Amino acid sequence: MRQGIRRRDFLKTLVAAGIIGSLGGVAKLLPYRRVVRPPGALVEEKFLSQCTRCGQCIQTCVTGTLVPCSLGEGLLIWGTPRVDPLRAPCEAVAGRCEISRPCVENCPTNALVYVEPEKVKMGSVKWIKENCIAYRGGECLVCYEVCPIDGAITPRRGIPVFHSGKCIGCGRCVYACPPEPKALYLVPDGERRIETTR
Amino acid sequence: MKVSRRRALIIIATAVAGFLGYKYISSILYPERDERAEKETSVEEGATRREAEVGESKYSEVSVVRGVRDPRLLARKVVEQIGGIEKIVGNKDRVVIKPNVGFPSRDAVASPEVVAEIAKMVIEAGVSEVIVAESSVRGYVTSFCFEKTKYYDVLKPLGIEVIDLKEQGNIRTVKAKNTLKLGEVDVYEETYTADILISVAKMKRHVSADVTLGIKNLIGCFPDYEKGRFHREGLHKCIADIAYILKPDLVVIDGSKAMTKHGPSGGVMVEANTAVASTDPLAADYIAAKILFELEGEEDPAARAKKVKYFGYAEQLGVGTMDEDKIKVVTG
Ligand code: SF4
Ligand code: SF4
Ligand code: SF4
Numbered sequence: 001m002r003q004g005i006r007r008r009d010f011l012k013t014l015v016a017a018g019i020i021g022s023l024g025g026v027a028k029l030l031p032y033r034r035v036v037r038p039p040g041a042l043v044e045e046k047f048l049s050q051c052t053r054c055g056q057c058i059q060t061c062v063t064g065t066l067v068p069c070s071l072g073e074g075l076l077i078w079g080t081p082r083v084d085p086l087r088a089p090c091e092a093v094a095g096r097c098e099i100s101r102p103c104v105e106n107c108p109t110n111a112l113v114y115v116e117p118e119k120v121k122m123g124s125v126k127w128i129k130e131n132c133i134a135y136r137g138g139e140c141l142v143c144y145e146v147c148p149i150d151g152a153i154t155p156r157r158g159i160p161v162f163h164s165g166k167c168i169g170c171g172r173c174v175y176a177c178p179p180e181p182k183a184l185y186l187v188p189d190g191e192r193r194i195e196t197t198r
Numbered sequence: 199m200k201v202s203r204r205r206a207l208i209i210i211a212t213a214v215a216g217f218l219g220y221k222y223i224s225s226i227l228y229p230e231r232d233e234r235a236e237k238e239t240s241v242e243e244g245a246t247r248r249e250a251e252v253g254e255s256k257y258s259e260v261s262v263v264r265g266v267r268d269p270r271l272l273a274r275k276v277v278e279q280i281g282g283i284e285k286i287v288g289n290k291d292r293v294v295i296k297p298n299v300g301f302p303s304r305d306a307v308a309s310p311e312v313v314a315e316i317a318k319m320v321i322e323a324g325v326s327e328v329i330v331a332e333s334s335v336r337g338y339v340t341s342f343c344f345e346k347t348k349y350y351d352v353l354k355p356l357g358i359e360v361i362d363l364k365e366q367g368n369i370r371t372v373k374a375k376n377t378l379k380l381g382e383v384d385v386y387e388e389t390y391t392a393d394i395l396i397s398v399a400k401m402k403r404h405v406s407a408d409v410t411l412g413i414k415n416l417i418g419c420f421p422d423y424e425k426g427r428f429h430r431e432g433l434h435k436c437i438a439d440i441a442y443i444l445k446p447d448l449v450v451i452d453g454s455k456a457m458t459k460h461g462p463s464g465g466v467m468v469e470a471n472t473a474v475a476s477t478d479p480l481a482a483d484y485i486a487a488k489i490l491f492e493l494e495g496e497e498d499p500a501a502r503a504k505k506v507k508y509f510g511y512a513e514q515l516g517v518g519t520m521d522e523d524k525i526k527v528v529t530g
Contacts, residue, residue: 063339088337089337091339091342094302095302095338095339095342096339096342133429133430134406138429138430138432138433139406139407139429139432139433139434140406140429140433141405141406142336142406142426142429144405145335145405145406145462145463146335146336146337146338150464155405158406171337172336172337172338173337175336175337176335176336176337176426178426178427178429178430179430180430
């Protein structure tokens with residue numbers, strides 16, 4: 001038995017090493033990246049043990065924001081859901097998923113659970129000022145315009161100021177940020193995860 | 199426990215093949231959403247929705263109603279004061295009302311009651327087809343905004359079609375001449391081809407556009423990817439361009455509750471019980487902006503209103519006037 005586990009671990013390492021060797025750039029992200037999880041995800045360790053990578057949340061998400069983590073993002077999280085604000089924002093707050101969330105309802109293992117909109121915090125947004133239209137002197141503040149949370153973004157002389165404590169990580173600002181490349185991206189910093197399945 | 203070199207190579211090869219296969223499968227399962235590719239498009243050369251009228255009257259009439267609490271009455275009165283809706287819709291068949299329903303909160307949108315009353319007047323004038331059409335700001339689902347702000351509740355019983363342009367709209371590519379920024383632009387056909395286009399706006403301040411009224415409201419006639427482009431290319435010039443391209447036949451601005459200080463959402467609400475209407479989009483916006491700045495306690499609201507950048511550009515393009523000598527304000 002012990003032997004079996006060791007052997008499996010060894011093989012896993014080997015596969016990982018193989019990918020490191022073959023996929024150069026992607027491999028830098030190994031062993032695994034911290035990603036933005038859907039609203040109401042259990043704490044990462046529990047989440048990973050409960051999520052079966054069935055993809056139900058991803059398939060039923062109303063906005064299409066959920067994508068499976070790629071192998072490049074980490075063998076450990078491969079196939080688990082993450083929020084991708086470039087595709088769509090998450091509507092758990094001020095959107096269609098306030099009261100009922102398809103991702104949560106369709107999760108067969110309670111790796112995702114329902115939390116009240118006021119308690120949703122998936123992460124926060126980061127600003128790359130060099131890409132920001134407003135910072136470069138243009139008129140923008142689209143981020144402020146679309147943000148559903150009072151005080152998460154405050155404009156100062158036409159330039160957005162981000163308050164990560166208030167930001168819930170819904171991704172609306174990232175989705176709508178007009179420049180290419182965008183001036184915003186989402187990180188799990190400050191996320192509020194759930195301790196137990198209720 | 200040893201693994202032969204051959205076995206290690208097989209494992210590596212399998213992992214690589216697996217990864218590539220996975221990428222391929224996921225690209226099929228989860229394709230990037232491309233709104234443009236999803237819709238039928240057609241191209242319109244060198245066009246704006248309607249030509250500037252020849253022999254336009256020397257002044258623009260702007261109707262202003264203040265102190266009416268009932269939004270339906272407010273809407274009816276403000277339209278009647280400029281001669282009634284019949285004068286505007288004439289014998290046309292397809293009237294499209296573009297309300298401002300950018301967000302899922304009532305404070306941020308034009309009251310559905312105001313829109314309903316205008317639609318009713320249009321029907322009373324004998325028009326066969328009245329459509330209410332909108333696409334909300336990026337990241338918000340229009341039908342959800344309609345639902346939250348009671349548009350369906352108020353309009354559907356009247357038999358008025360309420361269209362979510364993001365979901366149901368068709369796209370037309372317009373190649374406009376003489377614009378400031380936009381050479382070629384995609385617009386929702388439903389609004390562009392309307393016989394009569396009525397912009398029903400909410401009286402609001404706006405963080406980047408300064409004010410959002412009858413002209414800025416037209417941004418919802420454009421698909422999301424164009425909305426983003428307007429910010430990249432210079433917002434104020436693009437707003438003037440879209441006003442030039444779409445030039446609405448009538449602007450009605452709902453100031454029953456005006457949003458001051460901040461906007462387009464989360465500003466300070468003032469019960470202004472006011473409405474403004476005109477067939478000259480710029481004149482309507484200018485007068486409404488003056489009222490908005492006056493509500494904020496601005497010392498010289500006229501001078502402040504003149505500072506709204508896109509007003510100047512719109513005037514340059516002949517969208518309308520903000521010269522007070524050419525504006526005749528009609529009050530009750
Ligand atoms: S809450 Fe809604 S939008 Fe957010 S991940 Fe779940 S299904 Fe998708
Ligand atoms: S939306 Fe993006 S570009 Fe625009 S102000 Fe915000 S961060 Fe800057
Ligand atoms: S700052 Fe961006 S990610 Fe954060 S709550 Fe606002 S819109 Fe959502």
